[in-house]
Structures are given as C-alpha cells and as structure tokens.
C-alpha cells in the first residue's frame with residue numbers, strides 16, 4: 263500500500279525557509295541516510311534513528327502547513343458531510359492557493375490516507391488506549407494523515423510528526439496534541455511492512471489477511487476473489503489486484519476521433535495509450551489548460567471505458583445505414599461523446615438518455631463538439647424506452663448504474679462507503695434497464711451491457727437472468743470484440759462469452775462487457 267512519494271514536506275521543507283517552531287533538517291538528499299528503498303524501488307521513510315523534536319507538543323508549531331490542512335479539510339468533508347474527495351480537493355487546493363508542488367503533496371496525502379484507512383485504523387487501534395470510535399472524529403482524521411506520512415510517504419518522521427501535531431494544535435486545539443504526538447511516536451516505531459506483519463500474525467483467513475494488508479473491506483476482497491475465479495483468472499492475482507487499487511492512477515485521455523488531437527498533450531509529456539486508439543496517459547497534473555479539454559475534443563476517460571464503447575461501435579450488426587444508436591444511461595456523457603464521434607463517418611444518430619436533468623446537461627456539454635443534428639438528449643427513465651420505442655435501435659449501450667467497485671483506485675473513499683446492500687438495491691434496476699434495452703434494439707442489432715464493476719451480482723448474473731426468457735438473443739464473444747479494437751494485441755479479457763478488464767492486468771478500471779445480438 264506504499265503510496266508514491268509526493269513532493270513531500272520533506273523536500274518542500276528543504277526548499278523553503280523554515281517556519282517558527284518547525285523542526286529543522288528535513289527532507290532532501292541529505293536525509294538519504296534515513297531512507298531505504300522498498301522492493302519496488304521506492305524510497306521509504308525508515309531505517310536509522312528517528313529524530314524527534316525534544317520540545318513538548320505545546321511548545322511546537324501552532325501553524326498548520328497549508329498542504330496538510332487541505333488534506334485534513336478534505337478528510338473531514340468526506341467523513342462529516344459525505345463529500346466526494348475528488349470534488350472537494352480541487353476547491354480546497356484553490357482556497358489555500360497551493361502551488362503545483364504542494365498541490366501534488368496534498369493530493370497524495372489526501373488520497374493515500376483515504377485509501378489506506380483500513381490498514382491505518384488497524385495500526386492506530388494498536389497505538390491508542392481506547393476504541394477509535396471514542397476519539398473525536400477530527401483527531402482520528404488527523405492521525406490518519408500522520409500515519410500515511412509516516413508509513414507511506416517520503417516524509418522524514420520528525421516532520422510528519424511535528425507538522426501533524428502543529429495541524430492539530432492549529433485547527434482542533436492544544437488538548438489533543440499530546441495524544442496525537444504520543445500515538446504517532448508509537449506508529450513511527452515500525453515501517454508499513456512491520457505493522458502489516460504484526461497485524462496479520464496468527465491470522466489464517468486469507469480474506470482477513472488481504473483486507474488488512476491492502477486496506478479493503480473484507481466483503482470487497484471476497485467479491486474480487488470470486489470475480490477473479492469466475493473470469494478464469496488465478497486467485498493468486500488477488501494481491502496485485504488489491505494493490506492496484508491503492509496506486510495513484512494515471513489520467514487517461516481520449517482525443518475524439520476526427521475531432522481532437524493528442525499532439526499538445528504528448529508534447530507536454532503524456533505517453534501514448536497502449537490499448538485504446540487515440541488515447542494517452544498523463545501524469546503531469548492540471549490538464550484544464552490544454553486547449554482540447556476546453557473545447558471538449560480531448561476528454562478524460564479511462565481506457566477501459568474507451569475500449570467497451572469502441573467494441574460496441576465496431577461489432578458487426580445486421581442493419582441498414584444510417585444507424586440509430588441509443589445510450590440508455592448516458593450521464594455524464596463520456597461514452598456518448600466517443601460513440602457519437604465514432605459514428606460520424608457513417609451518419610449515425612445517437613440518442614442519449616439520462617433521467618437526472620443536471621447529468622443530462624453534462625451529456626449535452628460532452629456532445630458540444632459533435633454536429634447538433636447527429637444527437638438527441640432524452641431526459642427520462644431508461645426503463646421506459648423499450649416499451650416506448652421497441653425495436654428502434656441498431657446498437658444500444660447499457661452502462662448501468664452500479665457499485666463502481668471496478669474504479670476504487672479513482673474514488674479513494676468509495677470502498678468505505680459502499681455496502682453489500684447496494685448490490686441488492688441496484689439489482690432490480692440493472693435488470694429492468696437491460697430488459698428495456700433488449701426491447702429497444704432492432705432485430706440484427708446489438709446491446710452492450712457494461713458495468714464499472716467485476717462483481718458477479720451486477721455482471722453475469724444480470725445478463726443470465728435477463729436472457730433466460732429471451733431466446734431471440736445470442737451472446738457474442740465480448741473478449742474477441744475488445745481484442746478487435748485494441749491496439750495492444752490480445753487483451754485476454756474474455757472468459758466464456760463475457761469480458762472483464764482488470765486494473766492489475768490492463769491498467770484500466772475493472773470494466774465488464776457483455777454483447778447481446780437480437781437474431782432476426
């Protein structure tokens with residue numbers, strides 16, 4: 263679970279004057295003696311003697327370092343207001359006017375502390391003299407921020423400790439600073455691996471061990487194990503799959519075919535995408551200044567999403583041109599825009615359905631670069647389309663509302679928010695939407711059922727149920743359809759007739775695809 267080292271207060275501190283009360287000698291190459299590399303070649307903050315300030319917490323810094331304050335504010339908003347970190351973080355970074363480097367540090371700290379929460383809380387439970395539930399939730403969030411710096415970032419231990427105590431003094435009060443100081447000192451006695459070894463000693467259940475090691479709830483670990491097996495993969499991949507959820511993902515971009523270009527972003531250091539045509543991977547930070555992003559011809563979209571949309575657009579259907587395509591669950595419109603661009607050459611008309619008005623507005627925005635006569639946005643319940651427009655579309659995409667378990671790496675708090683009951687709640691809607699799509703597709707046409715989740719209950723189980731009384735449908739080989747649009751050679755994503763992409767294998771979100779053709 264070791265997070266990538268951000269610019270880190272270590273190096274940041276080394277490059278700016280120290281503040282009153284701040285411990286000196288932090289970061290930079292001079293700290294090399296206190297670091298060693300882990301088996302992935304990342305430097306880790308351990309080894310040698312830890313040096314802490316001799317001053318009592320009450321005598322140390324009272325100022326909150328702005329980058330840590332941002333992380334703290336976001337963790338508080340996530341815990342107290344059910345906020346989404348990826349929405350709150352940019353606003354908090356702007357509010358505190360962080361420069362690019364500090365913004366990178368705050369991002370790594372925020373996302374790392376959220377992703378690592380399961381493991382970190384287990385560590386904290388060993389170091390706090392009362393149940394964590396009895397702590398002030400704000401203090402617990404500050405502790406999580408401290409633990410992530412100590413165990414997974416390239417921040418010298420004394421800086422992690424002093425700065426976290428300073429944060430607590432500044433924003434919570436002097437009272438808890440001694441507790442935070444004492445607890446973080448205990449945490450700093452071991453590195454992450456040492457703590458994990460300690461946490462799992464004596465345990466035998468592989469699910470519990472993986473849950474503690476990789477900071478995932480047990481029910482998700484169990485579901486991923488089952489999904490790997492169901493898709494013909496080796497259960498031994500579980501560790502890499504869970505680890506992939508904890509690594510900061512690259513931003514994936516797509517240049518809308520015929521409309522956008524990757525030139526500027528490649529000049530800016532992006533790498534060409536390895537799987538999807540017209541795609542790139544970007545690690546460079548703020549992309550909003552790239553002209554294509556402003557016009558909507560260059561879009562942020564996971565390569566897995568690009569591949570499933572392209573597979574539907576490319577699969578053979580028995581139709582007469584121009585075709586009519588339906589995106590049944592379109593908001594916010596990422597796949598609609600790509601589908602629509604792909605259909606331009608053959609005069610396709612795309613109907614994008616979305617029931618929530620503000621999300622339908624996002625779809626209209628996403629479709630802005632496309633000619634207006636080539637698309638229509640329908641605001642309504644997708645479950646009604648099949649009955650209202652039976653047999654009307656040549657290709658239908660059902661990108662169903664789902665748990666999003668396949669994109670945990672991009673939504674750091676999501677694993678702690680999701681519940682097994684969500685699967686039960688979503689099950690009828692997923693079946694009704696797919697049934698509506700089966701009704702809406704024309705004979706000879708194809709329905710793509712897609713989820714951003716590998717969970718059996720919302721993937722194959724839905725497709726199997728819906729096809730049970732529909733002998734007029736046949737399943738197409740979804741793995742072969744993905745291979746046909748991949749520029750990276752065979753993806754080996756297919757198993758049976760469905761396909762499953764994986765973060766640890768393909769570097770994509772865990773997108774599921776089934777293709778269902780209505781026979782004539």
Ligand SMILES: C[S@@+](CC[C@H](N)C(=O)[O-])C[C@H]1O[C@@H](n2cnc3c(N)ncnc32)[C@H](O)[C@@H]1O
Pocket residue numbers: 567590591592593594595596597598615616617618621642643644645661662663664695
């Ligand atoms: C997984 S998202 C779709 C993502 C989209 N295809 C994209 O690539 O940007 C699922 C969407 O289904 C919508 N949705 C929820 N209930 C629906 C319903 N009854 N009919 C149609 N869409 C629905 C949600 O509002 C959400 O926008």
